[in-house]
Amino acid sequence: MRVVFKTPLLSAGLALLFYSVGLPAASVTQDRLVSASTDADHWLSHGRDLNETRFSPLNDVNTTSVDNLGLIWSYDFDDTRGLEGTPLVADGVMYVTGNWSVVHALDASTGEQLWVYDPGVPRERANAFCCGAINRGVALWEDSVLLGTLDGYLIAIDRTDGRERWRSLTIDPSKNYSITGAPRVANGVVVIGNGGSEYGVRGYVSGYDAATGEQLWRFYTVPGNPQDGFETEQMALAAETWTGQWWTMGGGGTVWDSIAYDPELDLLYIGVGNGAPHNREMRSPDGGDNLYVASIVALRPQTGEYVWHYQQNPGETWDYTATQQMVLADISWQGQTRQVLMQAPKNGFFFIIDRITGELLSAEPFVPVNWASHYDLDTGRPVENRAARYVDEPFNVRPSGLGGHNWHSMSYSLQTGLVYLPALDFAAPMEQEEEYTWFEGQWNLGYKMGHSPFGRLLSQALLRRMLDSYLLAWDPVNQQEVWRAPNPEMGGGGVLSTGGGLVFQGTANNRFTAYDSENGQALWSFDTQHGIVAAPITYSVNGRQYVAVMAGQGGGYSMMIGLKRQAATPKRRVLTFALGGDRVLPGYELPSTRNKPPTTTASAEEIDRGGVAYTRFCARCHGAGVVSDGSVPDLRKLDNSWYENFDQVVLEGLMLSAGMPQFDSVLTPHQSAEIKAYILDRAEDEWVLHNDPSWWLAIKTWLADKVAALLLLFV
Incomplete structure (x- = not known):
């Protein structure tokens, strides 16, 4: 457990912490949680109120004023993995979780770090996590922050200073x-x-x-x-x-x-x-x-x-x-x-x-x-x-x-009576496994996990055409669609609706957008430099309304589908907006050029077997077809020294401390070599693709899209 302080506290008392940010202390009691639906200033629980509506009556930011919404502060995380959390805000302090169950307490009006609590999750347990080292948020009760950790602990943290009060192991x-x-x-x-x-x-x-x-x-x-x-x-x-x-x-x-x-x-x-x-x-x-x-x-x-x-x-x-x-x-x-x-x-x-x-x-x-x-x-x-x-x-x-709707939060507006939810229309083949093998401690789905028989470009063109992702406004009483706003990329983040007649959602194409809640018209948008899967919140400090969201692509189907959305990997951040905000995110450098990957000498049959094994053991993190979403390394673009030390990483656990699992209990050296051959085959595809003259790449992309459309006629 590690606690880091960045704001000097006048004493260890809770009241003095809130005094240091200019606000009175207040315990998060049952009465406060029950009345949260009418308490517009705070976001006290995961769904804002106990009804889990994710609707806020705040209306200073509205369909008329949203044009003047701008970035007021941002807070960077060091890790490159996805961010899925819903921040909580109580009495001017924001509590937000990053990767590996680390909790950050911030001044909600400035983004200044107050303290950081690291529960010490062992990185070598990464193979036990389905969808990345993510966390969706904390709970508040009285003067404690309550946290569930990746390694199965429930922990109470002092809201004042971030010190651990108790921890209980909830799992075997x-x-x-x-x-x-x-x-x-x-x-x-x-x-x-x-x-x-x-x-x-x-x-x-x-x-x-x-x-x-x-x-x-x-x-x-x-x-x-x-x-x-x-x-x-x-x-x-x-x-x-x-x-x-x-x-x-x-x-x-x-x-x-x-x-x-x-x-x-x-x-x-x-x-x-x-x-x-x-x-x-x-x-x-x-x-x-x-x-x-x-x-x-x-x-x-x-x-x-x-x-x-x-x-x-x-x-x-x-x-x-x-x-x-x-x-x-x-x-x-x-x-x-x-x-x-x-x-x-x-x-x-x-x-x-x-x-x-x-x-x-x-x-x-x-x-x-x-x-x-x-x-x-x-x-x-x-x-x-x-x-x-x-x-x-x-x-x-x-x-x-992947679902017509996954974990990404929806919102029920008490103003319109509509539910706003991230919807996904995607069909996928399912087939019985002829000889099913159970692996202790690994993914065990019970059906075939075939890898794409097509080239990378055609695979991605097919995937783009097979996916239909959109923000859906649904009338629950009449059980019918009212409007939809399409997402240009697969996967929309969680949703917030407000009394200002707005619906906020972040998307995988690095945008945070405000829509008119009545008709779905996009009224405002911001370039977040990173895809968003988390849900936004809104709150008020000293009479000023803020809107905040965590930007950081990753987790779940983002990692498994592996659609790369950008050429660089900017910082994962909390982004907070207010009327009159004029902050600009810092620029970032594109990745430097890299060496040509080694050419595999494996046979087509070995590469195919490697693809099957890769899909079962590796794709859930590194992406289908070896196309990473950027939250973990893209195995097609490694420095060549990593290919030379492939077995040391995969079989000997060289990178356990960084969260890369060890697979010696389920993979033989021969299978590891076949997985490496499949990765190198994909790496060569990617290298050739991005070193073609731009006109030839454009023609191939156009051809792949047309062939994908033709193939879908037979699906």
């Missing part, structure tokens, strides 16, 4: 669990889940005493080995929906992101993830609904007692998680006011659920869907396309496992 460290999500606080109980489904873990969510760190309860989301007995009646009942020896592969069902709390009903809602492996045929070979994967579960926050559940995808087999943001709202539904929970999860249907009983009220597709025709409201179950389960033959499922 011998398993590949991790925490990337933000904790939530339900009247003094800190609730935290975890990730690691693809690595073979068993999901659960836990409640801890916010004052002491004592574990109060634990609710498992999938049953364990029946011979060990079941923790609760719910686990015994859930076991009846599983077959085979699922527990040997973990089962999955991790609660890695969305959690919401209704203080009036005293209900805690958790979103449960996919099964493990993804393919049900592998984990539960004789079928079954596999409770509680892909479900929303309601619990009592003080005890973890089960109240109800609704399963969106019985027998989930496509990586369709229910971990996406849940919004709690009271809406007019069929002539009466209903207390509902709204969610737009990966499977492409927008759900409206009675949050008192768990009754399904509506499920309509918000993106194109082919795995099911509709939901039967009497049974609450989807009417599936049988072929979509890819048991007999491959199926091009839509949406893909």
Whole structure:
């Protein structure tokens, strides 16, 4: 653990910290959190209010004044990995998380660093993290900052000086669990889940005493080995929906992101993830609904007692998680006011659920869907396309496992009654693995992970045409699209809506944009120098409204898809804007020229086998087709000395301390050589491409795009 101070504190007292930034101290109590929807100045919890709306009534920045919005301050991070956090702001201080679960406290009006807390996450555990060394944020309770760390700790930090108060280990460290999500606080109980489904873990969510760190309860989301007995009646009942020896592969069902709390009903809602492996045929070979994967579960926050559940995808087999943001709202539904929970999860249907009983009220597709025709409201179950389960033959499922909407936060405007969400229309082939091999501590999906048989340029042209990414305005009452704003690149970041009639979103093409919330017209935009996946916030200090967002491409599908958006890698930053702001981001130098990569002498068959192995073990970080998004090194563009020392890195762990895993337990030297051959083959493609005369490159790009369009006619 390391704490760094940059602003001299007059004493260790909390009041004097806030005095040093000119604001009164105030404890973040249950009353403050409950009334957050009417407290426009602060952003006290992950979704701004306990309803998780991400809507702010602040309106000084509005459709008329937004032209005068400009950068007021920025704060740089040292790491090059993606930024996914939602900053919190309380009483003039911003609390924001960078890579490796490091917390930064900043003066919210100037960006001046107050303190930095580093929990000391061991970099050699990087192989246990699904989607990069990211963190989505912290929680505030009284005078503590509450943090979940990548290596599975829940930690309380003093808001005054950044010193650690307590830490509790929430996982079995011998398993590949991790925490990337933000904790939530339900009247003094800190609730935290975890990730690691693809690595073979068993999901659960836990409640801890916010004052002491004592574990109060634990609710498992999938049953364990029946011979060990079941923790609760719910686990015994859930076991009846599983077959085979699922527990040997973990089962999955991790609660890695969305959690919401209704203080009036005293209900805690958790979103449960996919099964493990993804393919049900592998984990539960004789079928079954596999409770509680892909479900929303309601619990009592003080005890973890089960109240109800609704399963969106019985027998989930496509990586369709229910971990996406849940919004709690009271809406007019069929002539009466209903207390509902709204969610737009990966499977492409927008759900409206009675949050008192768990009754399904509506499920309509918000993106194109082919795995099911509709939901039967009497049974609450989807009417599936049988072929979509890819048991007999491959199926091009839509949406893909990336989801019609992933973790990137949506916003529910109390002004327009619309939900604004980052939508993705992308189909992907799924095919049974003939001979499935389980690897402890590695990704285990249970279906083929084929690499592209096309050249790099054609592969990227195909990908561009297959992806349709946009900001979607959705009417939840009428269950229909109102407007959309297309994103020129794959993947839009999280969303903020405001009382000023604006919707803010950052995108992968290095833009931060404000849209008119009524019609989607783009009113203002800023060049962020880096792609954005995180969600913006807005707050007020001394009567001045600020809008802030974290700029730093990476994480999840950005790393795996590997679409490179820029020639350089500028600093990852917090960017904060206000009316009248006139700051300019510093320029940056383009990468220097590099040596031509070595030419591989491997056969086509060896290169092909290397592509298969690379896709299973390397693509989740370094990108499909060896095209990195820039948050980790692009393996096609390394200094030649790294190719010469390839085995030392991959098999001997030369770069463990930097977060590069060691693969000697799953790869032989021969397989490592084949992966290297595949990488060098791709490196040569990239070298030739970017050393062609510009006119020839333009012709090839045009030809690849036309061929991609033709090939898509047969998909």
